[in-house]
Amino acid sequence: MATTLTPVDSREVVRCDRCLLVQFRTTNNLCRRCHLSLDEEEPEIVAPAAEVLPMSVNGNGHGHLNLAHSIRSLRLRNGLSQRQLALRMSVPRTYVSKIENEKATPTLSSLERLARALEVNVPELLCGGERNRQEEVRELMEDQFVGEILPFVAQLNGMQMSSILAQVRDLTVRPRRSA
Numbered sequence: 235m236a237t238t239l240t241p242v243d244s245r246e247v248v249r250c251d252r253c254l255l256v257q258f259r260t261t262n263n264l265c266r267r268c269h270l271s272l273d274e275e276e277p278e279i280v281a282p283a284a285e286v287l288p289m290s291v292n293g294n295g296h297g298h299l300n301l302a303h304s305i306r307s308l309r310l311r312n313g314l315s316q317r318q319l320a321l322r323m324s325v326p327r328t329y330v331s332k333i334e335n336e337k338a339t340p341t342l343s344s345l346e347r348l349a350r351a352l353e354v355n356v357p358e359l360l361c362g363g364e365r366n367r368q369e370e371v372r373e374l375m376e377d378q379f380v381g382e383i384l385p386f387v388a389q390l391n392g393m394q395m396s397s398i399l400a401q402v403r404d405l406t407v408r409p410r411r412s413a
Contacts, residue, residue, distance in 0.1 A: 246326055248272055273317070273327060304359060306334045308352045322351035 249256045250265040250272060257265070263272045309319050309330075316334070320327040323344070332338035333348075340348060349359040374380055390398070 246328075301340075301360060302334050302336045304361065305330075305348060305352075308354060308359065309334075312352060314352075319348075319351055323347045 246259040247256065248259050250268060250270070252270055253265060253268040255265060255267045257267075259272060260266065264270065265272055309316070314322075316330045317327045320330045323330070324347075325344075329338065333340050333344075345356055345359060349356045352359065375384075387395070
């Protein structure tokens, strides 16, 4: 793990948190002295993040938790690591980490790049990209196929549902040719 210091001539200066060597970031992100990674170990992404926490106000009166959590939630939902998001934004990975950990507040241009990289618009980014459940149900019910099949679903037992689900999966994997 490394602490980012002031950049020099557009090169990132970091301090290895293990051996405390101050150095330019290397291309392989390993410390020149102890040869350990300069980046935090990123946890493997297993599942999308839980629902977005409500906006909270920290000690200085600014609501940052919602934005930080929203960014992390959207990043995980898209299956991106901090490094992948940073590459999409053309910023250092540490900047993404600082935003998610509320150590930095993104500028408007950074918010736009974040939204673009996460494939949402800025308002969705600010609210975590979460639509409310009623909107999702309404949209689903407007689908003609779902509307027609719904009355029959309640009459099926578990085995019949599993069979139909397997057939639908099979149809989408290997579409049949029409005559």
